[in-house]
Amino acid sequence: xxxxEQDPGPLSxxxxxxxxxxxxxxxxxxxxxxxxxxxxxxxxxxxxxxxSSGNKEDGRFTAQVDKSSKYISLFIRxxxxxxxxxxxxxxxxxxxxxxxxxxxxxxxxx
Amino acid sequence: SAVISQKPSRDICQRGTSLTIQCQVDxxxxxxxxxxxxxxxxxxxxxxxxxxxEATYESGFVIDKFPIxxxxxxxxxxxxxxxxxxxxxxxxxxxxxxxxxxGQGTRLTVV
Numbered sequence: 470x471x472x473x474e475q476d477p478g479p480l481s482x483x484x485x486x487x488x489x490x491x492x493x494x495x496x497x498x499x500x501x502x503x504x505x506x507x508x509x510x511x512x513x514x515x516x517x518x519x520x521s522s523g524n525k526e527d528g529r530f531t532a533q534v535d536k537s538s539k540y541i542s543l544f545i546r547x548x549x550x551x552x553x554x555x556x557x558x559x560x561x562x563x564x565x566x567x568x569x570x571x572x573x574x575x576x577x578x579x
Numbered sequence: 580s581a582v583i584s585q586k587p588s589r590d591i592c593q594r595g596t597s598l599t600i601q602c603q604v605d606x607x608x609x610x611x612x613x614x615x616x617x618x619x620x621x622x623x624x625x626x627x628x629x630x631x632x633e634a635t636y637e638s639g640f641v642i643d644k645f646p647i648x649x650x651x652x653x654x655x656x657x658x659x660x661x662x663x664x665x666x667x668x669x670x671x672x673x674x675x676x677x678x679x680x681x682g683q684g685t686r687l688t689v690v
Binding site: 475501503505510511512513514515518557559561565566567569570571572574 | 580583585610612619620621622624627671673677678679680681682683684686
C-alpha cells in the first residue's frame with residue numbers, strides 16, 4: 470500500500486463547476502499536507518499548505534484535512550480553463566521526506 | 580517562498596555519457612531533494628542532499644549512477660552517469676523551506 474493514494478483521473482468538468490480532488494494516506498504520523506499544481510512541462514507549484522485537521526481557504530481554493538479518516542481534499546470553486554493541470558497531494562511527517570500522490574489530471578472545458 | 584533556478588531546462592544526450600544538473604536557491608536551506616518524474620507519473624525521490632554530509636539515496640538509486648554534490652546551503656548538483664534511454668525523464672530539484680518548493684525541472688532525453 471502506498472503511503473499516499475490519489476485517483477489519477479483524468480477529471481473533466483465544465484467551466485464554473487466545483488471540483489473536488491481527494492487523497493487518502495495511511496500513516497497517522499503525517500502532520501503537514503500540501504497540494505501542488507503542475508502545468509505541462511513545468512515544475513510543481515505549491516497551492517495550499519495545511520497543518521493537522523481542518524480547512525484552509527485561499528481565494529477559490531479550499532484545502533481540507535480529516536485526520537480521523539486520513540483523508541485530504543482540495544476544492545476548487547468556479548473552476549476556470551486555466552485550472553487545467555495535474556494536481557498532486559503530498560504529506561510530510563517525521564521522516565525527513567515528502568510523500569506524494571500519483572496526481573490527478575484536471576481538464577476544465579470552456 | 581524559496582526561488583529555485585535549475586539548469587539546464589532540457590537536454591538531449593548520447594547514451595553512455597553523463598549530464599550534471601544544477602540547482603541554485605535564493606536562500607539558505609538545510610534540506611534539498613532530487614526527484615525523477617516520468618511523463619504522466621508522480622514524483623519519485625532519488626535522494627536527499629544535506630550540506631556537510633553524504634546524500635541519502637532511496638531504494639533503487641545508487642551513488643555511482645546518481646552522484647550528488649552539496650557544497651553549500653544554496654547549491655546542489657545531480658549527475659546522471661553512463662546514461663541509457665531508460666534515464667530519459669524529468670529531473671526536479673526541491674527544497675524544504677517550511678514547505679517543499681520545486682525548480683522547473685530538467686527534461687532529459689537519452690538517444
